[in-house]
Amino acid sequence: MSEEMITVNMTVNGEAVSKTIPVRTHLVDFIRTELGFTGSHLGCEHGVCGACSVRVDGDVVRGCLLLAAQADGCEVLTIEGITDTGEISDLQEKFVERNALQCGYCTPGMLMTAAELLAQKTEMSRDDIREYMSGNYCRCTGYHAIVDAIESINNERLGG
Amino acid sequence: MKAPKFSYVRADSVEHALELLDKHGDDARILAGGQSLMPTLNMRLSQPEILIDINRLNELKGISLDGDTVVIGALTRHVEVLNSDIVSAHLPLVTEAMPYVAHVAIRNRGTIGGSIALSDPAAEMPACALALGATLVVQNSGGKREIPAEQFFHGLYETARAENELLVEIRFPSQKKDNVSVFMELSRRHGDYAIAGICAYGKVTGETIDDMRLVYFASEDRPVIGEHAIAALNGHAWSEETKDAVSAALENDLDPMANLNGSAAMKLHLQKVLTGRAMDTAVSRAGGTL
Structure with missing residues (x-):
């Protein structure tokens, strides 16, 4: 079977892009190899680890389980874009302060999922946070510091 | 790993999707939420010739109350079912089950119809459909038919849906008051x-x-x-x-x-x-x- 190509148009981190790519390219391969945003990582590439989490039309999704062709016409935000907007700058600082990352491979995905958690603007216990973050693997930290960082920013934001 | 080569068509109507199913039969796969299909492609456990993307078919989305029946469009995403007031009021079993369906990012994309049509043995929605006595509405180019959940699940990833049929709607009887x-x-x-x-x-x-x-x-x-x-x-x-x-x-x-x-x-x-x-x-x- 020959490689079927498709032209996709979307907005990635605020910039309109148009590329012709193989239809089988998933969104994170597209973002990394065609656009050069290498903040979104590929761990398992079958939806288990969460390292590839990106935001599509406002919702966090697995970037490895969405074809770039499916995101045609969508607004895509990666860790680079969300860093630029400053939406989670407090959380990013807290991750450093609490040592919530070691090798850093899972961190962009953790932050993308945590950004959606914070956007709920609801009180969350540590158990709630663990459940919310349960789709993101970290093989270094043991999660405790990650939950610490998210918990303190969620509480700070609700208190402020 | 990376998905094998396939063709990709974005269906622009249910009729279009059904035409493609008629033409390609078992060589086609319906791409709904893709949260189970895409992993099998990435791991090369399946190799369909063509993916029929139904994600833009808004007529297959939504939750409504029809008398004593909760009608859920097959393409309704798990997150929408989880957050639905109609579902929590009339189908508390489904609302209780939904947080167990994978994780946040997967519930944002995965669909109730996809889960039921795939019939993974470990999936929550097929079990809820059977427990509540739901009716599955499938459609082919000739029309629709209704299948009781009791007759829908045949075995491992096997259902009563024929290969030229699309699951379009799930009809749940509302939970009885008592x-x-x-x-x-x-x-x-x-x-x-x-x-x-x-x-x-x-x-x-x-x-x-x-x-x-x-x-x-x-x-x-x-x-x-x-x-x-x-x-x-x-x-x-x-x-x-x-x-x-x-x-x-x-x-x-x-x-x-x-x-x-x-x-x-x-x-x-x-x-x-x-x-x-x-x-x-x-x-x-x-x-x-x-």
């Missing part, structure tokens, strides 16, 4: 595939189980109604004796599949444990004391 429902499952990590799971739905008066349906999933090749367990349960007061009788009867209903998550014996044990916990909870939810 009924209670309980959903429970056990998995290694929250959101992972269940090792054992149960849906209990029915009527409890005081401590007496009047009319309860028990559906087991994850341990079998498809969701299964625990007929023998139900016979040992209905009409009895919930007690240690009843629990023992139901546990013994359950051995005639289940034939668990052993896998990496556990042996058949362990899964049977877990289903018995869940049965006990689910009925404790059902009695308590019905207002009885234990």
Whole structure:
């Protein structure tokens, strides 16, 4: 079977892009190899680890389980874009302060999922946070510091 | 890994999708939420010739109340079902089950129709559909037909849906006023595939189980109604004796599949444990004391 190509148009981190790519390219391969945003990582590439989490039309999704062709016409935000907007700058600082990352491979995905958690603007216990973050693997930290960082920013934001 | 080569067509109407299914048959796969299909492609466990992307078919999305029936479009995403006031008011079993469906990012994309049409044995929605007596509406280019959930799930990833049919709608009877429902499952990590799971739905008066349906999933090749367990349960007061009788009867209903998550014996044990916990909870939810 020959490689079927498709032209996709979307907005990635605020910039309109148009590329012709193989239809089988998933969104994170597209973002990394065609656009050069290498903040979104590929761990398992079958939806288990969460390292590839990106935001599509406002919702966090697995970037490895969405074809770039499916995101045609969508607004895509990666860790680079969300860093630029400053939406989670407090959380990013807290991750450093609490040592919530070691090798850093899972961190962009953790932050993308945590950004959606914070956007709920609801009180969350540590158990709630663990459940919310349960789709993101970290093989270094043991999660405790990650939950610490998210918990303190969620509480700070609700208190402020 | 990377997906193998395939063709990709974005359906612009249900009719368009059905035409493509007629033309390609089993060489085609419907791409709905893609949260199970894409992993199999990335791992090259499946190699369809063509993907029919139905994600833009807004007519397949939405939740509405039609008399005593909750109608959910097949393309409605899990997150929408989870957050629906109609669902929480009329299908509390589904609302209780939904947080167990994978993780946030997957619920944002995955669809209720995709889950039911795929019929993964560990999936929550097929079990809920069977427990609540839902009707699955499938459509081909000739028209629609309705399939009761009792006749829909045939086996491991096998359903009554023909290869030229699209699941378009799930019709759930609203929970009856006097009924209670309980959903429970056990998995290694929250959101992972269940090792054992149960849906209990029915009527409890005081401590007496009047009319309860028990559906087991994850341990079998498809969701299964625990007929023998139900016979040992209905009409009895919930007690240690009843629990023992139901546990013994359950051995005639289940034939668990052993896998990496556990042996058949362990899964049977877990289903018995869940049965006990689910009925404790059902009695308590019905207002009885234990």
